[in-house]
Structures are given as C-alpha cells and as structure tokens.
Amino acid sequence: MTNKKITVRIQRFNPDTDQKPYLQDFEVELAQGMTILDALHLIKEDLDGSVTFRRSCRHAICGSCAMNVNGQNMLVCETPLREKIDKNGQITIRPLPYLPIIKDLVVDRSSFWAQYQRVKPWLIPPDNVPEKEFRMSAEEVAALNDAEHCIMCGACYSACQVIALNKQYIGPHALLKAFLRVLDPRDADPRARLDDLDKGDGVYRCHTIFNCIDACPKGLNPTKAIETLRKLAMKRQAFEAARKERQKTLDKPVN
Amino acid sequence: MNKSANVITHDVIVVGAGLAGTWAAMIASREGVTDVGVLSKLHPLRSHSGAAQGGIAGALNNVRPVPDTGPRGPLEQIPPGDDLIDSWELHMFDTIKGSDWLGDQDAIEIMVKDAIDIVYTYEHMGCVFSRTPDGRIAQRRFGGHSAPRANYAADWTGHVLLHTTHEQALKNGVKFYSEWVALDLIVEDNVCKGVIAMEMQTGQLVTMRAKAVMFGTGGYGRAWKITSNAIANTGDGVAIVYNAGVPLMDMEFVQFHPTGLYQHGILMSEACRGEGGYLRNKDGDRFMEKYAPDKMELAPRDLVSRSEQTEIDEGRGIGDDGQGIYLDMTHLGREKILERLPQVRDIALNFVGVDIIDDLCPIQPTAHYSMGGIPANANGQVIANAAGDPVVGLYAAGECACISVHGANRLGTNSLLDASVFGRRSGYAIAEFIKGGAALPEIEGDHLTRTQARITRLKSDPASGKGENWAKIARELKQTMTDDCGIFRSDEGLRRALQKVKELQGRFANAHVMDKSNRFNTDVLGAIETENLLTFSEVIVSSALARTESRGAHSRTDHTKRDDEDWLKHTMAHKTDDGTPELSYKGVNIDWEKYPPQERKY
Ligand SMILES: Cc1cc2nc3c(=O)[nH]c(=O)nc-3n(C[C@H](O)[C@H](O)[C@H](O)COP(=O)(O)OP(=O)(O)OC[C@H]3O[C@@H](n4cnc5c(N)ncnc54)[C@H](O)[C@@H]3O)c2cc1C
Numbered sequence: 047m048t049n050k051k052i053t054v055r056i057q058r059f060n061p062d063t064d065q066k067p068y069l070q071d072f073e074v075e076l077a078q079g080m081t082i083l084d085a086l087h088l089i090k091e092d093l094d095g096s097v098t099f100r101r102s103c104r105h106a107i108c109g110s111c112a113m114n115v116n117g118q119n120m121l122v123c124e125t126p127l128r129e130k131i132d133k134n135g136q137i138t139i140r141p142l143p144y145l146p147i148i149k150d151l152v153v154d155r156s157s158f159w160a161q162y163q164r165v166k167p168w169l170i171p172p173d174n175v176p177e178k179e180f181r182m183s184a185e186e187v188a189a190l191n192d193a194e195h196c197i198m199c200g201a202c203y204s205a206c207q208v209i210a211l212n213k214q215y216i217g218p219h220a221l222l223k224a225f226l227r228v229l230d231p232r233d234a235d236p237r238a239r240l241d242d243l244d245k246g247d248g249v250y251r252c253h254t255i256f257n258c259i260d261a262c263p264k265g266l267n268p269t270k271a272i273e274t275l276r277k278l279a280m281k282r283q284a285f286e287a288a289r290k291e292r293q294k295t296l297d298k299p300v301n
Numbered sequence: 302m303n304k305s306a307n308v309i310t311h312d313v314i315v316v317g318a319g320l321a322g323t324w325a326a327m328i329a330s331r332e333g334v335t336d337v338g339v340l341s342k343l344h345p346l347r348s349h350s351g352a353a354q355g356g357i358a359g360a361l362n363n364v365r366p367v368p369d370t371g372p373r374g375p376l377e378q379i380p381p382g383d384d385l386i387d388s389w390e391l392h393m394f395d396t397i398k399g400s401d402w403l404g405d406q407d408a409i410e411i412m413v414k415d416a417i418d419i420v421y422t423y424e425h426m427g428c429v430f431s432r433t434p435d436g437r438i439a440q441r442r443f444g445g446h447s448a449p450r451a452n453y454a455a456d457w458t459g460h461v462l463l464h465t466t467h468e469q470a471l472k473n474g475v476k477f478y479s480e481w482v483a484l485d486l487i488v489e490d491n492v493c494k495g496v497i498a499m500e501m502q503t504g505q506l507v508t509m510r511a512k513a514v515m516f517g518t519g520g521y522g523r524a525w526k527i528t529s530n531a532i533a534n535t536g537d538g539v540a541i542v543y544n545a546g547v548p549l550m551d552m553e554f555v556q557f558h559p560t561g562l563y564q565h566g567i568l569m570s571e572a573c574r575g576e577g578g579y580l581r582n583k584d585g586d587r588f589m590e591k592y593a594p595d596k597m598e599l600a601p602r603d604l605v606s607r608s609e610q611t612e613i614d615e616g617r618g619i620g621d622d623g624q625g626i627y628l629d630m631t632h633l634g635r636e637k638i639l640e641r642l643p644q645v646r647d648i649a650l651n652f653v654g655v656d657i658i659d660d661l662c663p664i665q666p667t668a669h670y671s672m673g674g675i676p677a678n679a680n681g682q683v684i685a686n687a688a689g690d691p692v693v694g695l696y697a698a699g700e701c702a703c704i705s706v707h708g709a710n711r712l713g714t715n716s717l718l719d720a721s722v723f724g725r726r727s728g729y730a731i732a733e734f735i736k737g738g739a740a741l742p743e744i745e746g747d748h749l750t751r752t753q754a755r756i757t758r759l760k761s762d763p764a765s766g767k768g769e770n771w772a773k774i775a776r777e778l779k780q781t782m783t784d785d786c787g788i789f790r791s792d793e794g795l796r797r798a799l800q801k802v803k804e805l806q807g808r809f810a811n812a813h814v815m816d817k818s819n820r821f822n823t824d825v826l827g828a829i830e831t832e833n834l835l836t837f838s839e840v841i842v843s844s845a846l847a848r849t850e851s852r853g854a855h856s857r858t859d860h861t862k863r864d865d866e867d868w869l870k871h872t873m874a875h876k877t878d879d880g881t882p883e884l885s886y887k888g889v890n891i892d893w894e895k896y897p898p899q900e901r902k903y
C-alpha cells in the first residue's frame with residue numbers, strides 16, 4: 047500500500063491566550079490500521095506537543111476520547127482514520143459540542159457528572175440482604191445490560207438538543223443510569239427515584255429527537271429507556287408494589 | 302479539608318481511583334474517617350480497572366463441568382445439595398502453583414478466603430453479574446484455575462465492578478480530585494507526610510498533606526511496545542515511591558498475556574479460551590498439544606505466551622512480520638459469542654477487521670500485568686526493608702503493590718480480586734490508624750520547589766542542538782524493553798537493555814516539551830510519565846539481570862531452570878545516592894508442611 051498524505055484539521059483553543067477557537071491543519075501519512083487517535087498521537091508527539099486531548103484505554107471502554115469528527119460525536123480510539131477522510135483528503139476534529147472548552151479537544155463535563163450524581167447512581171439495597179447473592183433471572187439481567195454497558199463518554203449528552211439549551215435537564219446518560227437502578231429488582235426504592243425523575247427537568251424534557259441514539263458509540267438507546275421510565279412513572283404505585291413482591295423472593299432460585 | 306495557597310490537607314489521601322484506591326477510600330469513609338480525598342490523573346471511571354474483561358476469582362461453587370465431558374466440556378449449575386467441587390483451599394493451591402511458589406502463602410490465604418465474601422459484596426452493592434439458570438452468579442473457566450471460578454459480567458466485568466464501587470464511594474461522600482496528578486511523595490525519616498500533585502486544569506502544583514497516604518496507581522505495561530495496558534498506565538506510583546526511598550519488590554516479574562490483538566496489543570480476554578477458543582500456528586496446528594498436553598490453551602499465561610513465542614521464533618508465526626498466532630473461535634457459534642464475548646468481538650471487528658464468529662483472529666503476546674511493585678503487607682502497609690519495618694502512614698494495594706499474592710506469575714481473575722481485597726483491607730487499616738490518633742506530620746523540606754524545578758526545566762528552551770523530544774525517548778525505551786526484556790531474557794540482552802536505559806535516562810536530562818502553557822498541559826504530563834518509565838525500567842532490568850533462574854514469567858534462555866536453592870526469594874530494590882538500584886532479598890512465606898515447592902507442570 048502506498049501511503050497517502052491526509053490533512054487533519056483540529057480545532058484549537060486555549061482560553062488563557064486565544065480570543066476564540068480556530069482550526070489548524072496538520073499533515074499525516076495514512077498508515078494501515080491507523081485510528082483517529084493514532085493520528086492525534088502522531089501529531090502531538092512529532093509535530094505539535096501542545097495539541098491537547100483526552101484518551102486512555104484506546105479500546106472504547108474508558109469513555110475518555112469522545113470527540114466530534116466531521117460533525118459527528120464518536121470515540122476516536124475505535125474509529126479508523128480511513129473511514130472519516132472526505133474526498134479532499136481531509137478530516138475535521140472538534141471537541142464535543144455544547145460544553146465549555148478547557149483546552150483544544152478537552153471539554154468541561156462538570157454538568158454531565160453533576161447530573162450523574164443527581165440521580166443517585168448507587169443501588170439502594172433492601173433490608174434483607176442474603177448471605178449469598180440475590181437471585182436474578184437471565185431476563186432481569188438482560189433488561190439491564192444496555193444501561194450497565196454505558197461508558198459515560200458523553201457523546202449522547204453533547205448531541206442532545208435539549209441539553210444544548212438547558213443544562214438543568216438530567217440528560218440521556220444519567221437517565222439511562224437511573225433506568226438501571228429503577229429496573230434492578232434489587233433496588234428497594236424505585237418509587238423515590240421515579241418521583242424525582244418525573245419532575246420538571248426529568249423524563250418529560252426529552253423531546254425524542256433520537257440524537258443520543260445516533261451519537262452513542264456503544265449502540266445504546268437512551269430514548270427507549272427514557273420512554274420506559276415515563277411509563278413506569280405513570281403506574282409507579284403498581285410498580286412499587288410489584289417490586290416489593292419480587293423482593294420477597296430475591297434469595298430464592300428463579301427457576 | 303483544609304485549604305490554603307498551594308496546600309491542601311486531608312486526614313487521608315488516596316492516589317488512584319481504580320478498584321484498589323476506591324475500595325480503600327470507600328471503606329475508610331464508611332469506618333468513620335470523614336475527611337478522605339482521592340486524586341486520580343484520569344476521571345475515576347476512566348481507570349484501567351474498567352477495562353478488565355474476563356472475571357473475578359472466587360470459589361462460589363455455582364457451576365461445575367458437566368460430568369464426563371473432559372476438561373474443556375460444557376458447564377452446568379451445581380444442583381442444590383450436590384457435592385461442591387471448589388473451595389478456597391483449591392483456589393489457594395492453584396494460586397501458589399501459578400505463582401511458581403514465589404507468592405507469600407499467608408497473604409494468598411487471606412485473599413482466597415476473602416474472595417467469596419468480596420464477590421457477594423459486589424453483588425449486594427449492585428453489580429449486574431451474568432447468571433446461572435437458577436439466578437446465581439455465573440462462572441467460567443480461566444487458565445491455571447482447576448475449577449470454574451471466574452465470576453463474570455459478560456466480558457465487561459471490570460467496568461461493572463469499577464462503576465459500582467465508585468458509586469458507593471460517592472454515596473459515602475468521598476471527595477474526588479479528578480484529573481490531578483501525583484508527581485512526588487513526601488517521606489521524611491521514614492514517615493509519609495503527603496504528596497506533591499498537579500491540578501491538570503490549571504497546572505498548579507499543590508502540597509497535599511495527610512496523616513495517611515495510600516497508593517492505588519495501577520499497572521505499568523506502558524514500558525513495552527505491544528501492551529494491553531491503557532496509555533495512562535505508566536507506573537507513576539512505583540516510580541514516585543521509589544524516588545522517595547521506598548524499595549520496589551519483584552519488579553522483574555512481568556506477565557505477557559497470550560492473546561493481545563496482533564500489532565495493537567489490545568486484550569482479547571482469556572475468556573476467549575475459557576469459553577473454548579483454540580490457538581493455532583501458521584500450519585493450523587493446535588501447538589499447545591506440545592507444551593501443555595493436559596491443560597492445552599488453558600495452561601497459565603506465562604506458559605502459553607512462551608509457547609506462542611517459541612512457535613513464532615521457529616518460523617511458524619503468521620502475519621507480515623511473522624509475529625502473530627491465530628486465535629480460533631469459529632467453532633463456538635454465533636450465539637455463545639454474542640452472549641458472552643460481545644466486547645472482544647467488537648474489538649476484533651474494529652481494529653483488525655475480523656469477525657471472530659467466522660474467521661481466525663490474529664493475536665500476539667502482549668505486556669499485560671506487573672506482579673511486582675511497592676512492597677506491602679496484607680494490611681496494605683508499605684514496608685521499608687526486607688525485615689518488614691513499616692513506612693509510617695504509607696499504604697499501597699492493587700497492581701502497583703506487591704503483597705505478594707501473585708509471586709512470579711499471576712493467574713487470570715486474581716488481580717481484580719487482589720485490588721478489591723487488599724484495597725478493602727487497606728481501608729480498614731487506614732481507618733484504624735487515623736482513629737487511633739495519628740497526627741498530621743509537619744513537613745520539613747521544601748518539596749514543592751524541587752518538583753516545580755523539574756517542570757520548569759522541561760519547559761525551558763534547550764541549549765541549542767541539545768534538546769530532544771521526550772516522545773522519541775519513550776519510543777526507544779519501549780523498543781528496548783520489547784527486544785531485550787520481554788518474554789525470553791538473557792544475560793547479553795539484559796546488559797544491552799541496562800546500558801540503553803541508562804543512555805536514555807541521560808538523554809532525558811535534555812528532554813523538553815513543546816507546550817509551555819500551564820493549562821491542561823498533557824505535554825508536560827507525557828514527559829513526566831516518560832521519566833517514570835525510565836526510572837522503574839532500570840529496576841526491572843537490573844532485577845531481571847541478577848535473577849539467574851527461570852521462574853514464572855521470568856524466563857532466562859541462559860538459566861532455563863527454576864533454582865529454589867538460590868532464588869526462592871523476593872527481590873528488593875532500593876534507590877542509591879547515585880540513582881542506581883541496590884538489590885537485596887527477602888524470604889518467601891511458605892507453609893512447608895502443606896504447600897512445599899513442587900515442579901510446576903500443567
Ligand atoms: C485489558 C485488561 C484486562 C484485564 N482483565 C482482567 C480480568 O478479567 N480479571 C482480573 O482479575 N484482572 C484483569 N486485568 C488486570 C486488572 O484489571 C488490574 O490489575 C486491576 O484492575 C488494577 O486495579 P488498580 O486499582 O490497581 O489500578 P487501576 O484501575 O489501573 O487504577 C489506577 C488509578 O491510578 C490513577 N493514577 C495513576 N497514576 C497516577 C498519578 N500519578 N496521579 C494520580 N493518579 C494516578 C489512575 O487515574 C487510576 O485511577 C486486566 C488488565 C487489563 C489491562
């Protein structure tokens with residue numbers, strides 16, 4: 047394969063010294079199997095050490111490297127560079143939109159984490175904790191799988207039109223987390239959670255625009271989770287009763 | 302917390318927010334120590350514990366092999382009332398054997414006994430584990446374990462454990478300093494007094510004072526070119542502690558995982574083989590028949606990686622450079638792969654364009670786990686010497702520590718366990734220490750100025766013609782460690798490596814950064830991480846050079862046998878005044894009645 051030169055356009059911004067963000071072009075040679083993150087590293091190490099971005103695991107599990115590439119949010123560590131080059135041999139990398147910029151591609155996710163904490167992401171266990179494990183069925187686990195798999199990368203959050211206008215909205219990631227706890231048969235207080243999620247900045251703020259689904263690199267579906275939470279909020283009394291019933295047998299075999 | 306200019310004070314400071322650090326913080330706070338600060342150079346949820354895939358060990362006795370189906374047959378849940386197949390004793394023996402008898406047996410006993418409780422505790426805290434048909438925690442096989450005792454959540458076990466533990470710490474009101482980097486440790490007269498840290502967002506240096514400091518800074522596979530470790534796994538903790546005069550233990554023992562993705566090093570979980578995957582050379586042969594006829598692909602990692610490397614060295618590798626091997630999962634079937642190995646399937650698809658359901662996946666050995674580290678006892682208390690005298694107020698657990706439960710080779714799923722169990726025990730020990738009336742020690746020297754000078758030097762313009770990019774130095778180091786301090790080692794290669802590391806250390810004195818700003822300066826961070834790599838790599842190479850035997854993951858082509866007479870002992874490396882390590886040795890805790898050293902055969 048002959049190596050082809052491509053242009054990586056990176057949005058630069060250091061609030062201490064720059065008036066506003068600007069694009070800077072770097073040339074790199076496209077090598078086989080190169081990811082966008084590989085290109086960023088090459089640029090940083092060889093061309094301009096001040097290019098600033100976050101990354102760690104480099105295989106789509108730590109959630110550090112969500113950025114906006116050619117207008118789409120994605121994890122740059124798992125995305126092949128080749129796939130995102132346009133016909134002019136260019137690729138444009140910007141930070142996640144709608145969030146304050148700390149420097150270059152590094153954004154301030156404080157509001158994102160504040161909402162995550164606001165939904166009390168921890169499990170509230172029932173009083174009768176068994177000596178061994180709580181028993182859960184394969185179906186109960188499967189219902190939680192998606193939500194459990196969220197890596198808190200923020201791609202959905204920063205693609206959400208509602209968040210763009212209103213940082214009080216809990217947001218897709220935190221609602222997905224709330225879903226995880228509400229649906230977990232081991233959680234003893236789904237009622238209180240639903241009461242909270244049902245308020246002004248909760249589930250009804252979602253306008254089902256589906257941007258979060260398109261943005262999610264893990265193929266998760268926060269919109270569906272939000273819809274489920276809405277339905278459960280409407281019949282929260284029955285849901286609470288069913289949970290109480292289920293918790294009586296949490297220490298018993300499911301089959 | 303008490304804050305004045307450039308000084309922050311807590312009762313306890315934990316460096317690292319992976320499983321080890323988070324457990325310690327969570328327990329200390331629950332035990333009534335309200336003033337706990339955790340600093341992490343990554344956001345806590347980005348810690349590398351979250352990348353662990355396969356499982357966490359614990360003899361729960363939930364499943365067993367279907368009778369008469371052989372060592373690789375299907376598993377089934379153990380019906381209530383039926384005979385149990387597993388026990389902590391068995392787990393203990395497997396771990397000792399896996400360690401090639403270098404693990405301290407008293408510590409191992411504590412770990413395997415605690416294993417059962419810690420897995421149930423995780424479940425009670427909300428971890429969504431995979432399940433058996435009757436709703437118990439699902440278990441799978443893992444190499445070197447004689448029973449299926451890897452408790453798992455699909456193939457994102459570490460992710461689930463990390464998120465759950467972090468949530469519990471938040472619930473307890475632990476204060477997290479996210480994206481704060483520890484740069485130096487303050488130890489005076491054998492008393493630990495705090496750390497010097499940098500807040501990434503502002504670049505400001507701060508002295509963090511505390512009555513107790515705990516390190517849970519994780520692994521350091523980044524000294525090699527091909528590694529499964531996250532980019533942040535640069536061994537800062539071990540280097541910082543070593544620079545402060547604390548020894549490092551058993552650093553020569555580094556595990557190479559048999560199945561890193563070819564040319565990327567990204568991990569394809571051992572669960573691939575646990576679920577029944579085969580290894581094949583370029584001729585399609587299942588070569589493990591030759592090396593471990595009994596356990597085959599599920600022999601322990603050191604052995605499988607050596608077997609792969611031998612196949613590669615003898616010309617039976619695959620790929621452009623002949624450095625690869627095939628991982629074959631095509632016989633497992635779509636359904637099993639999608640249910641149990643969804644993440645590794647995506648990884649192979651994204652990075653090498655192979656769908657493991659239909660095709661052979663190219664892999665190669667990858668630097669994975671560091672058995673050595675900061676020496677600590679089973680309460681996480683760091684020790685200052687072979688006699689076991691403590692460094693007052695200093696604790697360590699997780700991959701950066703050496704307790705030593707893994708000895709010369711760790712078994713898969715035992716490290717999430719190690720980080721959890723000893724993180725938790727450190728938390729209790731720290732709480733006891735604080736509640737016992739520990740005072741806040743006064744700091745004598747001006748440590749912050751010294752650290753500041755390092756950064757100023759990196760940012761200053763180099764004398765003309767002398768300056769060098771740190772990234773180049775890092776690349777050369779990784780190449781050297783791969784070539785001369787990898788799976789197979791020799792006197793000649795290690796001497797070459799030592800010389801090269803010293804040369805690179807010399808060159809680092811003129812290394813500089815391009816980014817001169819204060820705000821979120823990852824260029825400075827990269828340089829400091831490189832300096833850390835250079836610091837501990839010298840210890841690894843020196844310790845490996847001295848150990849003239851082959852044991853566990855340390856394999857010498859010029860000393861191919863294990864030598865219990867001379868080498869059944871832990872290496873301790875102290876930094877001397879001229880910067881080079883001085884080696885001494887510490888006995889191994891062995892129950893000679895119950896678990897005397899045997900030949901290690903699989
Ligand atoms: C890909 C992969 C898969 C694995 N799978 C398994 C498995 O299935 N089962 C198993 O048992 N083990 C597995 N392991 C090993 C296991 O995951 C690790 O050994 C374990 O998670 C280490 O936990 P820790 O808490 O010690 O460190 P980590 O989770 O790595 O955390 C280190 C923390 O220290 C912080 N830190 C580091 N340096 C600094 C600094 N200078 N200043 C401030 N903070 C700092 C980081 O930000 C981070 O928060 C796997 C390892 C890898 C690489």
Ligand code: SF4
Pocket residue numbers: 195196197198199200201202203218219222261262263264265266268
């Ligand atoms: S839902 Fe998807 S996009 Fe949103 S934070 Fe989680 S993994 Fe990222």
Ligand code: FES
Pocket residue numbers: 100101102103104105106107108109110111112121122123124
């Ligand atoms: S670097 Fe971890 S998700 Fe991309």
